Amino acid sequence: MTDTQSRTETDDTAVFDDAQNAELDRGPFQQWAADSIENPERVYRAMFYVAAIFFLFTTLFPFYWLLMVALTPEGQLQDIVFTPNGFNPGAFVEVFQTIPFHWYMFNSFVIALASTVLVLIIGSLAGYAFGRLEFPGKVPLMLLVLVISFFPPAAFFIPLNDLFNTSFFLLEPITGDGTLYNTPGAMVLPLSAIFMPLAIFILTTFYAQIPDGLEDAARVEGTTRLGALFRVIIPLSAPGVATAGVLTFIAVYNEFFFSFLMTDGQPENWAPILEGILAYQGQYEVLYHLMAAASIIGVIPVAILVVIAQEKIVSGLTAGALKE
């Protein structure tokens, strides 16, 4: 009985094998197409890997090349493809010896941090108003904020530059000659304004989701509306605030236009990293390896920030997206 059974089974398998062999008669491409039709997930997965590898390559290869350029000793920049032409890690130290690059970094940090704080404070107040209050003209006002964020920065530049070069009596105690040119203010003000709308939108979405009852409870318990914002609404919207803050910080830190034009490029005049990197470019020579090394050093803080905050940023952006 058992024997018969097993024989039947073997027979069945044999038939199945025949079918398999018939498949083998097709060419490899036909085989692959047949498999894909049967099992589309495999194709999607393959496509995902192709796309992911492509994006990773286009994003990371410049960094790799930057590293290769930085490691190549001065004057040997020809023939760099995948390996440096020589090995000179000392470039990362030279960066600071040639010019006070740390000073430029400090300037950038101060400017980015000040802008972030300014954006978060004003953005929170605006987000509270847009997210939690009813007032006439709310939607048009919000659209106006959005429209302003679409303006090209170049459109503001000439009036702003003119304004920042005008002497103001009131500013004299702070800035000496009374102008904002060559001060952090010349970058913090326009950059905060430009990156404010994004922060307002993120914060509005978050603040709108906090139940009214919590704010009422805080106000009855003894806070003002503003106190309720800072003690209850903001702590509960931490992912949103972190997202808005990190995005603003990175955007300001990376900004080129105003950073390039609002100072004379001297570190003591609050020139940011950008000017530092360009400072390796003299009239007669360009220290490419130092520019590359400085670029890498400049990227590191932002990279660290993103790695630390990425979970919050992702949850922050999607929480907003999932709401509607």
Place this chain on the structure above:
Amino acid sequence: MARVRLENITKRYGEETAVDGISLEVEDGEFVTFVGPSGCGKSTTMETVAGLTRPTEGRVYIGDDDVTDLAPKDRGVAMVFQNIALFPHMDVYENISFGLRLRKYDDEEVRRRVEQAADIVQLEDMLERMPAEMSGGQQQRVGIARAIVRNPDVFLMDEPLANLDAKLRVHMRTELQRLHRELDATVIYVTHDQAEAMTMSNRIAVLNDGTLQQIAPPLVCYNEPTNLFVAGFIGSPSMNFADGTLTEDGLETNNFTVALDATQVPGVTVGDDVTLGIRPEDVYLTRDADSLAAPTATITARSDVLEPMGDEMFVYLLLSERADSSMEQDPSTSSDQLLMSVSPDTAIEAGQELELVLDRSKIHLFETETSDALVHGVTDLSQRESGTTPTEADS
């Protein structure tokens, strides 16, 4: 502790009037409940006391001070919310002490008062917990502790038990009453649940459509409602109403006549439309009515649906042949139906012809047009009635 006085409070949202000229006074240490259907303005009225909503017109006084323009934090009120509204990012201790810490009490004092408040609501062991780790009842007790810890002049409770399950709600009801007695506090309590209103309050303020209908002790609202709305709203199941006209013989409705001297009814004359109201427990079978001092003439009806509740039984009665037994008809609004409550062992079957009387001392008359109450109890208005109740006719 303090008195609360509302003076002509009106709140409009654009064209909508949520609260329309409410004036009332809550005495020091009194427990007053605002009760009414959804959207009647009871929560809005309370919010004007809390300061969360600014009245369009009118003034709010707490104690002797006009607090209309004060921020909520400066009014000396504490509030318990329907959705509990604990701060989810703070543990129980931080939640309860929130108001004290804002007022910069020293740590020693804060700890002492928090522990005392936690003791009152029996949460001593849970001060380290986060709100998310607690049950609804425990959360609401934290909410109450947060209110009592500041020792406020006035407690405001906005449907604090609405989100709890039925058993817990009854338990918390007694807890709140005990708390009110212990703290001797002025409490304003908002609910749409008239059982809560009846059991807990010193006085009930019945609101409808943004206006105050009646403010009186629970039993006064029950026995002497000022108008049709209060009569129908207070009491469960609600009062039976029958529209009728005043004639020489008395009050004639579609199906029965209650003999009374129309000239004795204040405010109306013969020919006016009058609505009769009678509570289900004041309708009797004629055969059980011996004990009744002043029964009306017999009314015949057919029993329709029986609802045995255990301690009593509700009998839905059809007064005329025209009446159909469709369940959509509410006996409190249809003149052809009547709801009677009898003891559960009464021998009644569905579809049976029954003879009923009403207790004259419990009949309420309302002017149909204005819905205002005319008289509660018509025992003394029965001179003209003859035949069926000779004893009264003689007197």
